[in-house]
Amino acid sequence: CAVLLKNHVTGGRCPSKATINGKTVVITGANTGIGKDTARELAKRGGRIIMGCRDMEKCEAAAKEIRGKTLNPHVYSRRLDLASMKSIREFAERIKQEEQHVDVLINNAGVMRCPAWKTEDGFDVQFGVNHLGHFLLTNLLLDKLKESAPSRVINLASLAHVVGKIDFEDLNWEKKKFDTKQAYCQSKLANVLFTRELAKRLHGTGVTVNAVHPGVVATELGRHTGLHQSQFSSSVLSPFFSLLVKSPELGAQSSVYLAVSEEMEGVTGRYYDVMTEKEPAPQALDEEAARRLWEVSSKLVGLEEEGQHDKSSTSAEGWSKAAQTQRQTLGPAVSAAGL
Numbered sequence: 001c002a003v004l005l006k007n008h009v010t011g012g013r014c015p016s017k018a019t020i021n022g023k024t025v026v027i028t029g030a031n032t033g034i035g036k037d038t039a040r041e042l043a044k045r046g047g048r049i050i051m052g053c054r055d056m057e058k059c060e061a062a063a064k065e066i067r068g069k070t071l072n073p074h075v076y077s078r079r080l081d082l083a084s085m086k087s088i089r090e091f092a093e094r095i096k097q098e099e100q101h102v103d104v105l106i107n108n109a110g111v112m113r114c115p116a117w118k119t120e121d122g123f124d125v126q127f128g129v130n131h132l133g134h135f136l137l138t139n140l141l142l143d144k145l146k147e148s149a150p151s152r153v154i155n156l157a158s159l160a161h162v163v164g165k166i167d168f169e170d171l172n173w174e175k176k177k178f179d180t181k182q183a184y185c186q187s188k189l190a191n192v193l194f195t196r197e198l199a200k201r202l203h204g205t206g207v208t209v210n211a212v213h214p215g216v217v218a219t220e221l222g223r224h225t226g227l228h229q230s231q232f233s234s235s236v237l238s239p240f241f242s243l244l245v246k247s248p249e250l251g252a253q254s255s256v257y258l259a260v261s262e263e264m265e266g267v268t269g270r271y272y273d274v275m276t277e278k279e280p281a282p283q284a285l286d287e288e289a290a291r292r293l294w295e296v297s298s299k300l301v302g303l304e305e306e307g308q309h310d311k312s313s314t315s316a317e318g319w320s321k322a323a324q325t326q327r328q329t330l331g332p333a334v335s336a337a338g339l
C-alpha cells in the first residue's frame with residue numbers, strides 16, 4: 001500500500017529521454033526547490049540553462065553545483081527580481097542581447113502565503129511576482145521565443161487555482177481585508193488564465209504555452225506558513241509526511257516533461273496535473289476573464305502604452321514613463337495597484 005500510495009503521490013518520472021543539446025532554457029526562481037531540480041535535469045540533458053534569480057549568491061551557488069554535478073558548463077546565473085519591473089526589464093534586455101535564441105521559458109518562481117507585502121511597484125507580492133512579473137517577462141521575451149519556434153513556455157500554476165477568484169475591482173488587496181491564502185489562489189488562477197489567453201494569441205506562431213500543477217512538493221514554498229521542515233522531520237508524523245509529499249527532484253519531473261517531451265510538440269493552452277492533462281476549474285475556462293486579465297495586466301506593467309504609443313519605453317529606463325502615463329489614465333484598478 002505504501003509503495004502504491006507513494007507512486008500515486010509522486011506521479012512518476014518524465015518518460016521521455018529527449019536531449020536538448022544546443023537549446024536555451026530560461027528558468028525563473030531556479031536557486032532552490034522545483035526550479036533548481038528542473039535546471040539540473042535540463043542541464044543533464046544538454047541544455048544551455050539561464051537561471052533567473054533575485055539572490056545572486058544563492059543563484060551562483062546553485063549554478064555552480066549544477067555545473068559540477070552535470071558536467072555541463074553552460075549553466076548561467078542572472079539577476080532577476082520578479083518583484084521589480086525594472087529588474088525584469090534589465091534581465092529580459094540582457095537575454096535578448098546575449099542569447100541567440102530562447103527555446104524554453106519556464107515561469108517557475110513563486111511565493112506563497114506571504115504577509116501583505118508589496119512589490120517595488122506597489123503590487124500585492126503574490127499577484128505581482130507569481131502573475132504580473134511573469135506576464136511582463138514573457139511578453140518581453142516573445143519576439144525571441146517566436147524567432148526560436150518551435151519553442152515552449154511553461155507556467156507553474158497550482159491546483160490551488162480551483163479555489164481562486166479574480167477580483168478585478170481589487171486585484172491588489174487594497175479595499176478588502178487581506179487574505180493571504182486567497183491572494184495565492186488568485187495568483188495561481190491568473191497563471192492558468194494567462195496560459196490560455198497567451199496560447200490563443202500565439203496561435204500559428206510555433207510557440208506553445210502550457211500550465212502545470214507539479215503535485216505537493218517539499219520545497220521552501222511553505223516558508224511563510226510558520227511551519228518548518230525540521231518540525232516534521234523530527235516528529236512522529238514524519239513517515240506519513242514523506243508519503244504524501246514528494247521531493248523537489250520528483251516535483252521537477254512535470255516541468256521537464258512539458259519542456260522536452262515529444263508528446264508535448266504542438267500542444268498548447270492546456271493545464272497539466274503533474275504529467276496528465278486535466279480540465280482546469282470552470283473559472284479558469286472563462287475566456288472573457290482571461291481577456292480582461294490580459295488587458296488589465298498589460299496596463300499595470302506598462303506594456304499597452306508601449307505597444308500603442310511609445311516604442312522607446314521598452315528599455316529598462318523607459319518603462320516608468322509608460323507606467324506613469326497609466327497612472328493618469330487607468331483609474332481605480334491602477335490606483336489599487338499603487339501605481
Ligand SMILES: NC(=O)C1=CN([C@@H]2O[C@H](COP(=O)(O)OP(=O)(O)OC[C@H]3O[C@@H](n4cnc5c(N)ncnc54)[C@H](OP(=O)(O)O)[C@@H]3O)[C@@H](O)[C@H]2O)C=CC1
Nearest residue numbers: 029033034081082083108109110156158216217219220221
Ligand atoms: N511546492 C509545491 O508543492 C507546489 C509548488 N507550486 C509552484 O511551483 C513553483 C516553484 O515553487 P517551489 O519550488 O515549491 O518553491 P520554492 O520556495 O522552493 O522556490 C521558489 C523560487 O522562487 C524564487 N522567488 C521568489 N520570489 C522571487 C522574486 N521576487 N524574484 C525572483 N525569484 C523569486 C525563490 O527565490 P529565493 O530562494 O530567493 O526566495 C525560489 O528560487 C511556484 O510557482 C509554486 O507556486 C505549485 C503547486 C505546488
Ligand SMILES: CC1=C(/C=C/C(C)=C/C=C/C(C)=C/C=O)C(C)(C)CCC1
Nearest residue numbers: 158160216217218219221222227228229
Ligand atoms: C507545509 C510544510 C512544508 C512545505 C510546504 C509546501 C511545499 C507546501 C506546498 C504547498 C502547495 C501544495 C502549494 C500549491 O500551490 C515544509 C516547508 C516542507 C515543511 C513543513 C511544513
